[in-house]
Amino acid sequence: MKTITIDPITRLEGHGKITIFLNDQGNVENAYLQIPELRGFERFAQGRRAEDMPQITSRICGVCPVAHHFAATKALDAAFNVDPPSAAKKLRELMYMGYYIYDHILHFYYLGGPDFVVGPDAPPAKRNIIGVIEKAGLEIGKEVIKHRAYGQKITAILGGKATHPVCGLPGGVSKGLNKDEVKEIDRMVDSCIEFAKFSLKLFDDIVLKNKKYVDLILSDPYQLATYNMGLVDKNNKVNFYDGKIRVSDQKGEEILKFVVKDYTKHIVERVEEWSYIKFPFLKSIGWNGFTDGKDSGIYRVGPLGRLNAADGMATKLADKEYKRMFETLGGKPVNSTLAFHWARLIELLYATERAKELVNDSEITSQKIRNPVGEPGEGIGVTEAARGTLIHHYKLTDNGLIDKANLIVATTNNAGAINMSVRNAAKGMIKKGDVSNATLNMVEMAFRAYDPCFACATHTLPGGMPLEVNIYNSNKKLLKTLRQNI
Amino acid sequence: MKTIVLGIGNVILSDDGVGIHVSREIKKRIIDKNVTVDEAITGGMNLLDLIIGYDKAIIIDAVKSKDDEHGLVRRIPLSDFNTLHSCNPHDVSLMEAIEMAKKMGEKRIPEQIIVIGIMMKEIPCEFGETLSDEIQATVPKAIKLTLNELKNKI
Numbered sequence: 001m002k003t004i005t006i007d008p009i010t011r012l013e014g015h016g017k018i019t020i021f022l023n024d025q026g027n028v029e030n031a032y033l034q035i036p037e038l039r040g041f042e043r044f045a046q047g048r049r050a051e052d053m054p055q056i057t058s059r060i061c062g063v064c065p066v067a068h069h070f071a072a073t074k075a076l077d078a079a080f081n082v083d084p085p086s087a088a089k090k091l092r093e094l095m096y097m098g099y100y101i102y103d104h105i106l107h108f109y110y111l112g113g114p115d116f117v118v119g120p121d122a123p124p125a126k127r128n129i130i131g132v133i134e135k136a137g138l139e140i141g142k143e144v145i146k147h148r149a150y151g152q153k154i155t156a157i158l159g160g161k162a163t164h165p166v167c168g169l170p171g172g173v174s175k176g177l178n179k180d181e182v183k184e185i186d187r188m189v190d191s192c193i194e195f196a197k198f199s200l201k202l203f204d205d206i207v208l209k210n211k212k213y214v215d216l217i218l219s220d221p222y223q224l225a226t227y228n229m230g231l232v233d234k235n236n237k238v239n240f241y242d243g244k245i246r247v248s249d250q251k252g253e254e255i256l257k258f259v260v261k262d263y264t265k266h267i268v269e270r271v272e273e274w275s276y277i278k279f280p281f282l283k284s285i286g287w288n289g290f291t292d293g294k295d296s297g298i299y300r301v302g303p304l305g306r307l308n309a310a311d312g313m314a315t316k317l318a319d320k321e322y323k324r325m326f327e328t329l330g331g332k333p334v335n336s337t338l339a340f341h342w343a344r345l346i347e348l349l350y351a352t353e354r355a356k357e358l359v360n361d362s363e364i365t366s367q368k369i370r371n372p373v374g375e376p377g378e379g380i381g382v383t384e385a386a387r388g389t390l391i392h393h394y395k396l397t398d399n400g401l402i403d404k405a406n407l408i409v410a411t412t413n414n415a416g417a418i419n420m421s422v423r424n425a426a427k428g429m430i431k432k433g434d435v436s437n438a439t440l441n442m443v444e445m446a447f448r449a450y451d452p453c454f455a456c457a458t459h460t461l462p463g464g465m466p467l468e469v470n471i472y473n474s475n476k477k478l479l480k481t482l483r484q485n486i
Numbered sequence: 487m488k489t490i491v492l493g494i495g496n497v498i499l500s501d502d503g504v505g506i507h508v509s510r511e512i513k514k515r516i517i518d519k520n521v522t523v524d525e526a527i528t529g530g531m532n533l534l535d536l537i538i539g540y541d542k543a544i545i546i547d548a549v550k551s552k553d554d555e556h557g558l559v560r561r562i563p564l565s566d567f568n569t570l571h572s573c574n575p576h577d578v579s580l581m582e583a584i585e586m587a588k589k590m591g592e593k594r595i596p597e598q599i600i601v602i603g604i605m606m607k608e609i610p611c612e613f614g615e616t617l618s619d620e621i622q623a624t625v626p627k628a629i630k631l632t633l634n635e636l637k638n639k640i
Contacts, residue, residue, distance in 0.1 A: 036611050037501070038613060039611055039612050040614070043613070044498070044613035044614065056498060059496055059498050111578075128578070128582055129582065129586050130582070130586060133586070133589060136587065141586070141590050142590055145590060148531070154489065164527070276611075471610070
């Protein structure tokens, strides 16, 4: 194989870029995904008041503010050596369920789902939420909007503002819930449980009952046998808000379980010259290039990573769906990238059921929601963002200012895997120089499944994630460029 | 007529936050109960939620453009943007959100949506709270265009 070096000057800022190299036969030699990475956070954070971090970091990403808010708050709990009262933990977790509800609904119906509901080879203009509604009906559209809004409302009731939560404080939260709020949340949650069940049924009817789609999910280009990572509770069930980080191998067996405080003992961040984003891997396994299998320390996080890394879901209905997924797709672990969509819906159901438990918890209206903080030190916090494991690490000065800060965000944890998935899909889908839009969408589907987060490209008008696909022939001549939202 | 002026951006990502720098200046200068001035870090669906119920929306934001001069300030009716399909792993575009809402029978979408765009070749991915000199220099022009726009009837 001919070696291809990509000049670092081609590193792009502000949008994602897939570069595909074809060989003489027009088949794919290699493919790279480059995604922008925000830089300079450590310097930016240095010298700021530690308690400002939950507000500052919630601005990093317009979509995951709640995940950053609580990863930061939990890092501060640790840094100030304080354990919040159990009511405060429950309030935080309840708010977190609201975030999962709106985020997972958004991804399935608006972003990932159209590939299935409308069809992977449908014209781009139809492959969106409008196409979904045309196919599934206006009533469904109304339900989607309603329940996404419920998720946001739950988050806003608890957090002040859905997009800029202000409730997390080291040692607890700033605001409790009153009885009326509990009633309102309970009513919304009931409706969300039904909607989550409906969404899984829709997935059944449209995807699982269609042999073509099941074959696509199980097809080679979408398989990736990496390690899997996610937070688990004491029974090894998936947990979004807290727990130990568990890693399982290609046979579905646990190889590591650790508290986040020890993350540097287990995770190494690799720098590649062609990408600003770092590629984390498991220290004990080592770096073996962009390969999967047991000798490569690359792992996956996010819905499928979490389900693979755990032994089940902690709520009844979601656990049933969990078992059904693994039975249907041939046991644990499931390595199909497209199964992320199914896993996401199972998590949606879990989030609604867990929200129901929390909102009915006798402690949820407790006003004991904050414990006094101790002396400032060093703290590491972890949560499961909707798109995967998120770690915040702060070292404070004696005056409570930030001395050092490091974040490992979900998309960074997935970076190695996403890159390989894109390459494998490109190799499997592009044959003899066929780079039609339908073919390229099949490549994009590999990376869309992860629901990756490109922090700096989130809001800029006209909106939508900017993505560029460049295809080169064997003489490195640019054959075709496709641009979306650029 | 109810109007909302909305600065969009991320104030901790330097030039990306220019829309908010502008809207904060506007807020100081406007005392009119029919004009709301606000800021947001969001796009797509959430952005639509913020402008629903107003007759007119003026959105101030950084716009990435290969064809325009870096730092050019332009008044762009939203309808001039192309509708793009959903390739975003994150959120849909504002146009798509509007189209979806219309399909759902939403009647409260502003009759007119105008973007005051600060055109940029590249939007930085680096943390910072201040604007670059080049983009700082565009702020007065953006303020002027926004104030003019407030005088225009639909």
